[in-house]
Amino acid sequence: MLRTHTCGDLRAADAEKTVTLCGWVDTWRDFGGLVFLDLRDRYGITQITVNPEHDAEMHKLARTLRNEDVIQVTGVVAIRPDDMVNPKLVTGEIDLKARELTLLNRSKTPPFEPGTTDPPGEEHRLKYRFIDLRRKQLQDAMIMRHRFTKLVRDYFDEHGFLDIETPILGRSSPEGARDYLVPSRVHPGCFYALPQSPQIYKQILMVAGFDRYMQIARCFRDEDLRADRQPEFTQIDIEMSFVTRDDILELVDGLIRYMMKNLRDVEVPEIPRLDHADVMERYGNDKPDLRFGMELVDIGEIAGGCGFGVFQKTIESGGRVRGLTAPGAAEKYSRKKIDELTAYVGDYRAKGLAFFRVQEGQLDSPIAKFFSADEQKAIIEKMNAQPGDLLFFVADKAEVTSAALAALRNRLGKELELYDPNDMHFSWVLNFPLVTHNPDEGRWDAEHHPFCNPVAEDLEYFKTDPSKIRAESYDLVINGYESASGSVRIHDPAVQQQIFDLLGINAEEAEARFGFLLESLRYGAPPHAGLALGLDRWVMLLLGYDNIRDVIAFPKTQKASDLLSGAPSTVDDHQLRDLNIKTDL
């Protein structure tokens, strides 16, 4: 080894020892005839003092050092005088009196300092990712991510799961997202597809009898990227045989407890299991942030008879009037701020946002005059409101009230600081609809994927009202993010056929897309269930970061570019000729 210790190791107890450190020059000062260097590595920072009295040549070299140069220093550990102790560093009790100094590598002036509290824009950081990754925030992220994945593997190993690798070069079966394709050289005109998930392979592993499968799997979706999506992402992928839905939920409850105990020393209370329909009613979306309350309330009964035309007409035309109570917000939101909120819910297609400041027994609002004293009291009671609260209402089609109020709820929860941003709240949402109607295409689409088992008692709705069929599915929600999704799978080929019929997938199409799964189901498929947890996002939430790219060593931009390597790039013509493809521009 080129060193005896790391830059995070040395303490007062090491005084008088001769040691060798290696690392990067984090800061330097040439002061009072001495050179002081802060030497940095992954483990910490140690102060080095270079004194010309020990070695004039060494001191001369030290004076040339600049930030991010890589050096090796041998020296003697010395206890700092009391007034020089640096309590911010774990090594702050000592410094190292240099005896020998070797320049291992010179650095050009870095485009930004890893220690900066004000890093440059993300494009610049991604281009110089090798500098950016030296920043403590990203070092912490990679270390946390390592610990996280190690714990996940330990947990599933202890529970008898086998880590089995499934192919990256798979078959295209487009559903939902676009596939990334890989042209085959050996089979001209044919393509592999990168997996959107190992779904089919893990089901086949159950058919093959592996019973408990897990994989930390790379998945790929060629989608237009939102802020928290990446073209390649990582999921904790699980499947089990001979289990029910609740077995999966208990397994994952145990995982959550294990992770939070080990990573945060927190005991997680019971993880609520919520019904999808109930969640939609109370929070307006299927991934509510439950770090705070502020549930949606329906005032349709009051609104239908009131004198405010907008409310009345909405109820008459089959719409809904729903609202929420922003606690203590009456004075915090000026008219201007409320206008901003109105514009914000407009993004969710709400045509307006009614508001009332709550006073003792009555409401204050430009539209309060349309409501009788009794109606005002009834609203206050229904909304469980206190003087000083601010009430908001959206009157519209049911789904618009849901979407708009769910977004408003999240925004107000954050602005009113209704929760500790470091809290993590876990909940299950169960019984999603199996299918949703696609009015544009006039057909039924699978809510998750076409392999979810329907709830047995809902089979009767196949012929009458498919929208009522619940799936044996479950989503795990963390702080308002869908963080895992899974279901009991169909193991009966006849039920699978029934689903394909409902989804309008004909036999030929089913065979082309999932033929090998369907075939395997005919040869003794056990009842099985599973789920997939988004690893990147869970790690992001654990760190309290809000950018998923900060927990990925080499992420891609929203245009799916790797600014460090320059991928994707043009390639040599002979590479395309080998693959029997041409660009078509």
Added chain:
Amino acid sequence: MLRTHTCGDLRAADAEKTVTLCGWVDTWRDFGGLVFLDLRDRYGITQITVNPEHDAEMHKLARTLRNEDVIQVTGVVAIRPDDMVNPKLVTGEIDLKARELTLLNRSKTPPFEPGTTDPPGEEHRLKYRFIDLRRKQLQDAMIMRHRFTKLVRDYFDEHGFLDIETPILGRSSPEGARDYLVPSRVHPGCFYALPQSPQIYKQILMVAGFDRYMQIARCFRDEDLRADRQPEFTQIDIEMSFVTRDDILELVDGLIRYMMKNLRDVEVPEIPRLDHADVMERYGNDKPDLRFGMELVDIGEIAGGCGFGVFQKTIESGGRVRGLTAPGAAEKYSRKKIDELTAYVGDYRAKGLAFFRVQEGQLDSPIAKFFSADEQKAIIEKMNAQPGDLLFFVADKAEVTSAALAALRNRLGKELELYDPNDMHFSWVLNFPLVTHNPDEGRWDAEHHPFCNPVAEDLEYFKTDPSKIRAESYDLVINGYESASGSVRIHDPAVQQQIFDLLGINAEEAEARFGFLLESLRYGAPPHAGLALGLDRWVMLLLGYDNIRDVIAFPKTQKASDLLSGAPSTVDDHQLRDLNIKTDL
């Protein structure tokens, strides 16, 4: 859970317990009015007895069961009479008297039985992989592979390594093998490439200060496949900073000891560190199988002066005469068998194979007459031969004698059973040449890749004789397979430039292919080194299998096809249009 126990759990101590099992019907007998079922899952086999006296309906259902049907059985554990105990099964002391039987899923007649001792051809097995994976050999392989990877991760975690994921969608920088390409939809005309290894990214992680990196990484090479290659394969990828070559070797020595102790309860003796030039001389190739000796011996001094024209002329024209001693083989190899060996070395371009049966103080051979009594004695002495041994010689250009005799040595070692096929022998081969001369192209090629550090004392040969420059590289050899390969990397941009100059890679090309690595080296790259171990092959050797596809859940054929899914396949035209490519057939 649908079961209380697995099919491998029950023992005599469980007698009288009421339990529920799930699994596949492995075999069934309808005998003496009873139905006997062997029920199978991943954990074992348990015998079930179905008696019509308990439940006539149940018995009727049991009579319909056939192999690979999936059932759930509740019953009472009973101790078998002494003469009915099956010592081959861990559950052989008991059987389960069925009380309740549920058919979970019917199986079509399987194309072959998982229990067969005579599985069908590999194409058929790959097509019905979900049946094939039920065979004990493949179940064992997946379980071993899981344990193997878990131990690898535990070892590196204990040694402070961070598991960091590098991208699958990377940049094309073709070297050695062809890249798999992925057309970009967002950037028309541009392509990602799947990584041949995470080499550049892991070096950048060192530049970023991560110090100790590991990943079990999927890698991709679009090569024409040999028996033991796959288009996608898995490697244990490692990189460390501030270390020397020997630090890496010790780390991996420790890994080998840890794995062999945990997986085979074997203490591994000291792992030899051999010099490349020495290994080539003694074994004729750089990955010798050291489970046995039978070293190559040069008899040039004797051959040069003997009366056998072929030997003499070879020496005169600068060639070599080398041979090996096959112990006790004189009577085992008929003339016909030796003719086969002659044809075999012909595949390695040897024009002939001289042989001598060793007798007391003299040699027996059609060509013995060309050698004087003294020369025969000298050969016997030089070859350290005993009566009854068989000597083989190849006279040719040096590299032909190496290749032919190395192949012959491997074949004879196996045929003569000179080693226990279950043994595992590990050795290091060090100091590979940095570059080899490519006479067809008239240039120097990197032996490993262009980032290997040259041995410092050999820098003088850059201008005089590059073939003499040794790399600070190391290969791990297991049983004659190159199982890991690595090197100290170049961290000095000036040395890197020198290598590119030698390899004839001009600045523009270097920038296009590795620009982002070169740039990173300019910003404070620490000295670093690493290696990559082939996981698939190591697991294969541990299991004593000879087919790498048997340790991969869903392997591809030698034509890079997945016979289960049918990948690669044609895709919809609109998919190609989205990607701005056309097939060019």
